[in-house]
Amino acid sequence: MPLDAWISLAVVLVVFPLMAFSRLGPDIVLLGAVILLLTLGVIDPAQALGGFSSTGLFTVAFMYVLVASIRETGGIDLIIRHVLGRPRSEGRAMARLLLPVASLSGFLNNTPVVATFIPAVLSWSRRLQLSAHRLLMPLSFASILGGTITLFGTSTNLVVHGLLVERRPDLDMGLFDIAWVGVPVAVAGLLYLLLMAPRLLPARRDVASPFANPREYTIEMEVDPAGPLVNRSVEEAGLRHLQELFLVEIERDGNVVSVVGPGERLKGGDRLVFAGTSEGAVELQQMRGLVPSRHGESSLEKEFKERRLVEAVVSDQCQFVGQRIRDGHFRTLYGAAVLAVCRGGERVAGNLGQVRLQPADVLLLEVRPPFIERHRQSRDFLLISQVNGQARPNHEKAWLAWSILAAVVALATLGVMSMMNAAMLGAAAALITGCCSVGAAKRGLDTQVLLTIAASFGLGAALEHSGAAQALASGVLGLAGSSPWALLVAVYVLVSLLTSVITNNAAAVITFPVVMAGAEALGVNPMPYVVAVMFAASASFLTPIGYQTNLMVLGPGGYRFGDFLRVGGLLNLTTAAVALVLIPLVWPF
Template identity: 35%
Template sequence: MLAIVLAALVLFATEAAPVDVTAIGIMVSLLLVEPVTEAAASVGLLAESFAVVSPGEGISGFSSVATVTVLAMFVLSAGVERTGIVETLGERVAAFTGDSERRQLGATIGIVGPISGFINNTAAVAILMPMVSDLAKKGGTSPSKLLLPLSYASMFGGTLTLIGTSTNILASDLWVTLGPTGAEQFSMFEFTKLGVIVALVGTAYLFTVGWWLTPERIKAEEDLTSDFELSEYLTEVVVREESPLVGQTVREALASMEEDVDVVQLIRDNRTFGEPLGQKVIRGGDVFVVRTDRESLIDVSEGEGLDLLPEIEVSDAELETTEQNQGLVEVVVAPRSSLIGETLATSRFRERYDATVLALRRGPELMRSRLDEVSLRVGDTLLVQATEDSLGRLNRNRDFIVAQRVERAQYRREKVPIAVGIVIAVVALAALDVMPIVVSALTGALAMVVTGCLKPSEFYDAVQWDVIFLLAGVIPLGIAMEETGTATLIADGVVASAELLPPIGVLGLFYVVTALLTNVVSNNASVVLMIPVAVEAATRIGADPFAFVLAVTFAASTAFMTPVGYQTNLFVYGPGGYRFSDYVRVGGPLQLLLAIVTTVGIWFFWL
């Protein structure tokens, strides 16, 4: 078991494989222990065979209350999203902020915090990020000053209710399975009083110390071409009459070139054309806006009969002036995107979306050449030029998060009262103990489809299947740790190392260890690994195991110190232009502050 736990930690931390694949690998490893040891025992390599989980326990994650509840909550969040109510609320609040940075920060935190308590906080950030980016642009504020607080505030909101994050729901299920006899699921507002305190303290930090520490990585009021430092990579060339490219299509010409050159626009007879350009036949006198580096430009000009137009600076305004009303937007690669590990070439991005990628930002790193060869990662931000139709398709595609607001005609605004009513009913029924949360959530998910808030085909698209398989795969790990005594062994070590600490000190130690672990591996994996140990440790020192489980739950739901610690941190990593060190600088003091606040709060309320 220790070997499997260690392997899981290494794989989760290094992301050598997607986290959901790692989780399923853990589940399979647990299931294989018995047949492998039987085979070893049959040939004399072991004295006897043994098992760490039964087959039923090994696959119990798929039927877990936590897994099914989280699935239903994804559907509920999608139903609310499709009505457009969150964007509408954001727009109305933003109208009062003007160019005041503090009011913009207040609007960002004030919207995402409460919303994250009732719809999945990851979904809340994905929905609100375009609104916050537009808010910063219109108000002349650096988006870097608002996007990190957006991510952090969504985590505060996730601690307000049981359904705020999948972590809370998973912790509730594990408490019933691994806690003392008679342990019950967390109620809807079980820890809301502590969540409110965490949110208030966290908000105060973001308005004071956090605001001072948060850097302006992206300058205010810069256009996107300047933001991505494209002045040396975008230029205009004119095709000579005798050029060998004359008579070829743009696609044929690009395919014949060895240099890294991308055609962004064609200017012909005072008309400007954007994508799709591949089938246009090149004529003498055509002017092309191209993306390339200086060395490649010189080679192409000499070999292909092109003349560089001097003193031309390509700006956002020029790139957006085309026959097809093209625009420039930042597009973020989403966590469950099918493009992860693919390149722009292998995914046929240009052909699928009639869009051109001009640059790529990965945290602070900017890439503006050989883009077709770059393997895409979660959180990569692409600067894309595309038509309104293409932007709409990108906005609807769950592979991406468009970082600027794009009007979505498919919003079902007439369904707003119904969607909001369904969510209120789900929360109320669970909070009043009329029915378990899994039953009310599933009923609400079905109601979203029956009432037309979601189309049947959108039901499956709404679910983040990587999270579902992650939960299903790691839940048996907690069971195995408990049943094999591994949790007891680790808890003994923790308690022995903290002999000089009072119970509140051991409680704080569990918060800190879980928080550090969560900043490196998946938050859900951290909960599964730490809750069995927390229950055992609390039992050993005669403390309330529930308090220790809460410490683990809150710590796993608030990972501020790395971009990989929480999905929302990755969402804002590229659009904010942040460096890894920014998360440590801004999130480190916040993590320490909340470690103290949460530990003292749990001690006051539950011990």
């Protein structure tokens, strides 16, 4: 091998231990590796920066915008309510998540599937008091397993099939031919995730949890007369088992229902009084059919997208001290809706509108952005801080946000345009239609994931263009000798390792001609080896940079490099064992 190839291999051997054992993020480690390779002349500037112009990078970026539009319109709640539900155990929760994800990924590109489910799983896990750390990696792995079921399940399958047809048109495959192996591989992988992943992934407490705000608020919401909760029972509306929230009473036509049973039917205009935390208030804001209680005239009607949630501490100089919130027209004067009130770290008993404000009361307010700057130095409030959560979504546009995402997936699946082009048009449509503001779109971008994707392309380019990947492929396949079985195992192991350090498509493209030449030299059917390349290239469970869905869950799940090795290593062995047994049975040598 040339010197550049040895340097590339040495850098790779340093990069992975750094990501596994250092506290540096994968984006910093990979960017450092690319800078070193560029400095040593192994790659040129175009190759080093090639990842920043890759279609994969921009596809993920535009998908983040589409997901932000669904989150801003409250569409995430539809996934939680109708797909994920309220399972009674972690095992059932895992099953409710993995089965639909794997099924969808067999027919849709898994990037939008995972991008859509990540915020839903984060919110869902909070409601169920489960650790998102134990759900997000299985989410990514399930989407990868689902992609192996059909020929169009992943772009890698299509790339390999294209290379095969170009070289041997007589070996053309049907869309569902690989399902004979893909379905058993997916079933075995999902069983592994259901049984073993919970044992291999420890539940890590959120870093912020020891410092969580212990204040308990009185929170009041109103049932929208035109919303979907009218005539539903408290149980059916999902208000019975809310985490960090308790439905204290219902005020209806001047009467108070103080003992609220699960069968109590909700009516339009009902005022629901909850006891709970600020995080619980944020969860209530996301629920379609609930609106802030109307105290006086509203100056915030329909202005959803620019709302914020803030906590404000009432000063003794506030003009509303001693007055009831409802009588004081608080909303009209400040342009802020009072969602909840806390006094002395505890909730205030009674109806929110009847509460008389006192100095040092903490109010949870729904406001427009100018409120924060306008009243930060105001004598009416001692302190104003923004809550880590969005205000009430614009549920009226949820159907539009979902329609845009469905159109994007349909355009890409039917081959009308590339996934990147479809995602770009979808992101533009989300901004133009008001499903997502520019600010929300910017906040939705995960820069660590995007930088890691871009840098990984530079590292892959070094292995590919220096000849290191080609030399490894030839060397490993040369060890297989004259045994068809040994060659099949060598092909699978080689591609599986390569796809952990370079892109799936690059691993397949590099090894395909070598694999075909090896099969022809042995005088055997090349189909088992072609299918092995497809499955091994998709079996990217070992590292976070092996597949872009792994990168997408890396940050939200708080994972370390070792987590992927521990869980993904055994999953790689499981899927490899099933695939290597079945492939020769379906496509004999």
